Amino acid sequence: MPSFCTITLDIGGTKIAYGLIPDAQPTTVLSAGRIPSQPANSTAQQQVRVALREAAAAAHAAGLVPTRVGLAAPGVVDTATGIVTYAGATMPGWQGTNLFDLVSEEAGLPSIATNDVRAFGLGEYTYGGHTDYSRVLFISLGTGLGGAVIDDHTLISSPRATAGEFSELVVSDAFGYAQRAEFVASGTGLTIYYNDIEEGHVPAIGEVAWRELTANDIRLEDIAEDDAHFATIAKGNLTGLGRALGAIVTAFDVDAIIIGGGLVGLGERVLAPIRAGLSSSALEPNKSTPVIRARLGDNSPLIGAGVLATTHLS
Incomplete structure (x- = not known):
């Protein structure tokens, strides 16, 4: 029987972190990696695609089957449409990005997105001992x-x-x-x-x-x-x-x-x-x-994006 997981991305002004969260281990982030989010020769949107490809390859190597993607993204994110309706000075060119389209085109998976700090809050509250x-x-x-x-x-x-x-x-x-x-x-x-x-x-x-x-x-x-x-x-x-x-x-x-x-x-x-x-x-x-x-450190947004994805996309 295959082991299913969620691909989660934490997109920031400096880096994009990614990881795999097994369905049976909601606080475990496997095959974690990170890439720059705004390098000189690329855009944040292109880097999201790179992170999705790397995460999918890591899942394949680990024998896991991704079934959904959870995204923690900077700016004001419409969770119904996946569109970044506002982005500040730290992410030029980010406003207007359709995150659902990016994931669908690159990974062919259903996705859900929220602001990166909302994801941090959800993950930290759920599993950081604050309930x-x-x-x-x-x-x-x-x-x-x-x-x-x-x-x-x-x-x-x-x-x-x-x-x-x-x-x-x-x-x-x-x-x-x-x-x-x-x-x-x-x-x-x-x-x-x-x-x-x-x-x-x-x-x-x-x-x-x-x-x-x-x-x-x-x-x-x-x-x-x-x-x-x-x-x-x-x-x-x-x-x-x-x-x-x-x-x-x-x-x-x-x-x-x-x-x-x-x-x-x-x-x-x-x-x-x-x-x-x-x-x-x-x-x-x-x-x-x-x-x-x-208390959860750098993994809080990844874990929170996983909570959001498993809650709404299972």
Whole structure:
């Protein structure tokens, strides 16, 4: 009897991760691989096709039969049509992509797609040990900033697929100015702020602006743990994010916030200022709302895409 599996893709601004999730082992990601999502000689759409081909070849080599595809994709994704209805600056040319058509043409399999952070939230909530909480915010701090909301133990959806788009919160930064949360608190945004300070810039209104990172930019993972410039930015920008989240936690009486994405690799340097900001803005009954590091790591979106696919395509 053949062993069936789901091909899952986690599409990001930097890479596309793929894996095989056996039907009988929903938290196991086999034959995991990754390729760049936006190399100089290709497009993100072409790279999705490459990832699908590599995943299908891996399934064949492992003796598994793929029956469906689950996609975790950046931007606002219409789960009914598979169309990316909005994409931000981190994925130029991505808006308008029809993910269902890509999968059908390349793999000939049924597929389902959702925003990458919604998939992260679903996977992390289902299998990361958080189901005791009824109402949870998930925030991913990576190339961009995204979110998801669990309410009454269910990933909430919305007519225009924007529920959880915390990227558009207005957040204060280390210099007292306010911008989109993605500009201020994503991994890319913090890297821009850090390098501007390292180069001696003293920002005025509008001077800290989103831009593409270059090979000359110092990456946050390469800085010392006690770096004073990063501490200044984290205390300002991430505390600002925490204050914005504290207002949401109070308004909707949220049980917990789960933080994932590449930036949480910096640990308490990221989480502590978010907690401090939340505590400073939330009402007294909500000040102790836990801010928790995601537990499933890089596989959360792949596992969440698998949950979505097996739930809706079985």
